[in-house]
Amino acid sequence: MAPNNFLGEFEQMVLLAILQKGDKAYGVEVRREIEECADRRVTRGAFYTTLDRLEAKGYLRWTERPVEGWRGGLPQRHFEVTAAGREKLEQSRSALQRLWRGLDEQMRPSR
């Protein structure tokens, strides 16, 4: 992966939400976490296609958790951020942090 290939904003949110939920990082919960923290609506289509894309890039993986008695017996996926994913997140964060350096004072009055 080329180092200049940064994660998109929504991709970051998805990966961060998965990390936040930890053991409980299932589809429904992750999406809800993003909606609550970011205070915005997340359409299912965008959410799942992003998951697929991140998976294809190798930033996350999932394991199947069989369910019984609910969800119509349909399987649940538990998501995990891979090492590559964590690295990518870190990369994005440090880039942003460098860019933000010293801007706090400047941003405040304009709020």
Place this chain on the structure above:
Amino acid sequence: MIRPPRLATTLLRFALPNDTRGRSIAGDLLQEYEEKADSASRVYLWLWYWGQSLALGARYLVFRCREPRAGNDGRRSASTDPTIVVCPLTREEAMENFWTDLRYGVRMLFRTPTLSLVSILTIGLGIGLVTFSFSVVYGSVLRPMPVQDPERLVVIEGVEPATGDWGMYWPMADYVEFRDQTTVFESLAAGYTGTINITGEDGPPERFDGAFLTANGLEILGVPPHLGRTFQPGEDRPEAEGTLVIGYDVWRNRFGGDASVIGRRVRANGEGMTIIGVMPPGFRFPFDQEVWLPYRADWQGVPRGQGNVFQPYGHLREDVTIEAAREEVEMIAGRLAEEFPGTNEGITADVERFQEIHMPAEITAVLWLMLGATFGVMLIACANVANLLLTRAAAREHELGVRIAQGAPASTLVLETLARCAWLSLLGATAGLLVAWLALGALARLGPTDLPRLDQVRVDGGVFLFALGLVILVTVAAGLAPALRALRVDPAQVLMRAGSRSRSGSAFRRPGAQLLLVAQVALSLVLLVASGLLLRSLLHLRATDPGFEPAGAFSFRVSLAGDRYREPTARVELFRLLWERLRALPEVAAGGGTTLLPLTRGYAWTDFVLEGQGAPDGRDRVVADVSTVSEGYFSAMGIPLLAGRRFSAADGLEPLSVIVDRTLAERHWGVDEAVGRWIDNDLIGRATVVGVVDSVLHYGLDAEPRMTVFYPYPARAARSLYGVLRTADGDSDPAALRDAVVAAVRELDPELAVHDTRTLRQRVGASLARQRLLTWLLAAFAVVALTLATIGLYGLLAYAVGTETRSIGIRRTFGAQERDLYRLVLGAAGRIVLWGLALGLAVTFLAGRAIAGLLFRVETGDLVTHVGALLLLASVAAIAALAPARRAARIEPLDALRSE
């Protein structure tokens, strides 16, 4: 808990990949549904689930299909990795591929929305038109006779050549003779129609058209009842309990569709009856009747010539021709006439197909012709779509070449194209059913109200299946050529050509597509001209004076049967009383009867010697139609008197007077010279002309009037007469006289039946049914053909402009003006249209003779129609070409670069 809508779940599962990933996504949605289910309302839940499923499913269909993925499933599609050896697919994999192909089809639709929309509209119009014509044919020809083997169902009619009586019913004793002596029928039933008043606790008294039948009358039709049973042997005996079978609509409307209606007691015509059965939907017999009673009588014991009269009917045996049946009934009638001269002398029998009475063969032929023609139009629609897809396939050659080079199996490419076509035709069929449904609605409102059984024409299960069959046909017809073309792509060539694929203006010159369009324009012109000619002749026909006044008059038929009317004086007396009573009604201005009602089945003619004409020994005879009319007939019909007088009550056998029509008078004596002349006939004797009336178009509005001689009724008292009543008040509905007529006839003789009741206007309308139907359908075809041609033209030009953006941009760079680009596009359109018009004109010129027989007072080369059709076509084509032309004119040099 409330289950989520199953259809939404199915659609979603279809859109999602069929693996753990897809299942888990569906599971997530279900989980949230379950969480919401406790607190949210049912409606909200339903809407929410549907909305989420559709949004999610659409997203997956459009964006996720066919993207190579290497997930936990570890599957890769063969086309992306040429190093993978293609193994035979397992059943599951094949299934998965099938779904993928279907999904891919949907995705393709979204990728090229204009192309898809145009294709769907085209297929929709084609399928809509065929479905529409099929519904009409199916509803009025294939389905109308709700009986088994309708083509073998026939009736026995009585004919009396001497009086010109025809289509007569038979007294009970004669029916019994036919029943026992004929060998050509599977079994013979009989019946007559009448009104049946039903009273009871289920509602107010209601009057229905019904029929009185022999006990086997329903059973031999071979239609099982919807509920209960039909009549059993013996239920037409005098001592039998009163029973009644009702039609489906009566059951639904009066009895609320209550199944417990079987066994219920009602009063029918004042008598207690038990309902024993309900017939299936759509069953009416013999015409529009929907209540049936057994006619309870001692069938064997009724003396000859007494009792009611019936129409015998039954199925011909399978090995018997109608000619053989005619021969046999004629022989039996002859024997009866010999054996019982008192009642049967001079009466012979004829066999007529029930279908022929129902729906004349000529209308049936026209309908079938129409159905065939619509298939042609639909195939053109398919060709249009195939053509559009081919142009698209040409544009995709590069992509296909790459994929083939990467190892995509040929079957996948073919299936993809077919899948896309399947979607197009499925969506097109949906649009088509809508079109057909709307068209049928319009037909029911505006079309010929006298088209037999129009109320039975609708889009139903049979029609739906038919449309489904069309979908398959269209998919193959429109998809095969593009699909096979995908197979012929040579990757090496395609890849080498890459980058140099557009030659200037090439997309405007594609001979196959252009020829197809030329043919369509020609077809549109031919149909426009043909329907224009028919429309003009229909207008002429409607403006034609039939020689009588159709508005404000009611007509009916009464047949005097049985021994009581053996003597002509009895017949004269009964009809005298009947006219007297009817004329006394305040709403009736005039009334009278005739043996031959204009524009109605039946004719009679004989030969005459006219005074002062030809040789005195009578060798030069004049053949003229013969009609018998009662006093008051000419006034009731509104037939003008040109000279002399009308018949009065005093006209009878001695002295014998006649009235002749204008055609006869003008040809032989002159209108003013005719009165006072004599006219001679071998059978009837010499008579004096006392009046001349205007000629009537007896055989149809497009037929020439024939010479006619009218005798006063007492001179030739036929058993059966058509009655005509003219309303006193021009505004009132003449059909309202029906009850009064039935009451008056019943008062004179309760055993007499009134039948064939119609207003004169309805009869005039019915006589135009064929022309009107033909005109309407042809006009509909013309509109569809024109629309298809327009869409095709637009499609070709829009596509050409789209693919030639680069070359057009380059032209701009070299100084081409907007004007030049308009000329480029409009020129391409103009060439096609001009060739089409030329070809179309040639065809109308050559084929004009085919339609000439259907025209009335319009020449096949009618200038107004031709100019009108040409202008219409040219202006529609101009509109179709203008949008692509404007787009071409707006292309900037920079666009050309951007398009690459």
